[in-house]
Amino acid sequence: MKRILSIQSHVVFGCAGNSAAVFPMRRLGMEVWPINTVQFSNHTQYAAGWQGMAMPAGHISALCMGLSDIGVLGHCDAVLSGYLGSAEQGDEILTVVAAVKAANPAAIYFCDPVMGHPEKGCIVAPGVTRFLTEKALPVADVMAPNLLELETLCDVHLTDLAQTRAAAHQLLARGVKMVLVKHLGRAAREPGRFEMLLATPEGDYLIDRPLYEFVRQPVGVGDLISALMLANLQAGYDAVSAFERTNAAVDTVLLHTWQADAYELQLIAAQEAFAAPEIRARAERLA
Numbered sequence: 065m066k067r068i069l070s071i072q073s074h075v076v077f078g079c080a081g082n083s084a085a086v087f088p089m090r091r092l093g094m095e096v097w098p099i100n101t102v103q104f105s106n107h108t109q110y111a112a113g114w115q116g117m118a119m120p121a122g123h124i125s126a127l128c129m130g131l132s133d134i135g136v137l138g139h140c141d142a143v144l145s146g147y148l149g150s151a152e153q154g155d156e157i158l159t160v161v162a163a164v165k166a167a168n169p170a171a172i173y174f175c176d177p178v179m180g181h182p183e184k185g186c187i188v189a190p191g192v193t194r195f196l197t198e199k200a201l202p203v204a205d206v207m208a209p210n211l212l213e214l215e216t217l218c219d220v221h222l223t224d225l226a227q228t229r230a231a232a233h234q235l236l237a238r239g240v241k242m243v244l245v246k247h248l249g250r251a252a253r254e255p256g257r258f259e260m261l262l263a264t265p266e267g268d269y270l271i272d273r274p275l276y277e278f279v280r281q282p283v284g285v286g287d288l289i290s291a292l293m294l295a296n297l298q299a300g301y302d303a304v305s306a307f308e309r310t311n312a313a314v315d316t317v318l319l320h321t322w323q324a325d326a327y328e329l330q331l332i333a334a335q336e337a338f339a340a341p342e343i344r345a346r347a348e349r350l351a
Contacts, residue, residue, distance in 0.1 A: 066298040067095045067139055069131075069164065071124060071157055072146030072176070072287065074100035076116075079329040080107040081147050084284035085291030087331055088313070091338040092295040097140070099127050102149040107283045118149025118189070124156040128163065138167030144294055145200070146176040146287055151191030158203055175204035176290040179213050206297075207235055208244040208290045211251055222251050225261070225270070229350070232263035241265070242303060246289045260289070262307045262347065269304055269347040273315040276322040282329050289314055292338065304347050312341035 068089060073081030082098045089096045101124070104116035131137045143164055145157050161173045177196040197217055201207065207217075215222055218231040228251045232243040245261040252259040257272040292313050296306035316337035320330040 065093065065095050066141045067097065068142045068144055068294065068298065069097045069099065069128075069140050069160070070144045070146075070291070071099045071101060071160070072144070072178075073102045073104065073149070074098070075104050075107050077106045077328075078284070079282075079288075079331055080284040081287055084287040084329060084331070085144070085146070087335075088288060088338045089291050089295040091335050092292070092299055093339070094295050094298060097131070099124055101147060101153050109283050119153070121150070121152050122156075124153055125159065128160045132163065132167075137164060140164045140168060140171055142172050142174060142294060142298055144174045144176070144290065146290065147178040148189065148192050148195070150189045151195040154192065154195040154200060158199060161203060172205040173203060174206040174208070174290065174294045175200050176208045176286065177201075177213050177217065178286070179216055201235065202239060204240050206242045206244065206294070207240050208246055208286070208293065210247045210286060211245065211249045214243075214245055224251050225253050225350075227251065228261060229263060229268050232261060232268070236263060236265060244289070244293055244307070246286050260307070260311060262303060264303055268350040269307060270350055271307060271311045271345055271347045273311055273318075273345060276318055278322060279325075280327050282318070282321055282327060284329050285314065285318070288317065288329065288331075295338075307347050308343050308345070309341045311345060311347075312343045313337040315344075316341065 070085055075083045086096050086098050102118045104114045106114050108114055143161050148154050164171045179193045214231050218234050222228050235243050243263040248259040258275050259272045262269040292310040296309045317329055317334040320334040324330055
């Protein structure tokens with residue numbers, strides 16, 4: 065059994081951050097150790113707002129020290145980071161990553177570089193974007209940005225697939241071993257589909273799924289994608305197979321959510337797809 069330390073946000077109601085990631089990874093057979101960077105009543109895109117707080121400085125370090133004290137930190141196979149409540153939390157996470165890798169050199173760091181998009185209602189604390197670009201990027205083994213986050217990481221504007229591939233390879237050139245661009249958006253080859261790009265030193269792959277017409281787009285899809293990709297990799301699937309399984313499972317979740325006319329992701333209803341996804345779309349290797 066693989067063990068994943070998942071450090072990201074938590075919402076009491078709904079599915080975002082760890083609330084979107086922990087159950088699917090466990091359903092895939094992972095032992096997951098969640099640490100919450102913030103605890104909110106709900107995600108930040110509700111018009112009525114939210115209640116809650118970021119965890120205080122030292123919280124992440126203290127919890128991981130506790131794991132070290134009981135001798136389990138060396139059994140951790142991967143660290144997943146997502147939404148940060150402060151830039152200082154990022155520094156704590158990198159200290160944890162270093163400790164995990166010192167105890168288990170085979171462990172990997174999967175960074176989901178969640179950045180602020182105020183127009184969508186996604187807000188991050190000052191300094192987080194700079195931390196991700198300057199400190200997390202050089203340490204990450206896998207990065208999973210969306211298009212806007214990839215633009216920020218590379219300081220470039222992207223409008224098509226070729227440019228996006230080139231930007232992903234900028235990250236590979238800086239030491240990242242795998243880049244998953246979770247949503248190509250305006251750079252997609254087919255605008256009417258939800259496309260993702262997987263870039264590796266061995267080649268680039270494109271995959272798509274349907275776009276469902278939601279009245280309000282569900283939140284937490286990116287968190288779910290990162291969690292499933294990491295869990296599939298840890299389950300022993302190669303990068304392309306993990307990519308295909310992730311895409312299929314996420315499609316099933318979105319289909320259930322759309323059919324239920326729901327705003328929050330329907331993870332429970334779609335849970336069979338995490339362990340046994342029905343793969344209808346194969347990844348295309350790009351020339």
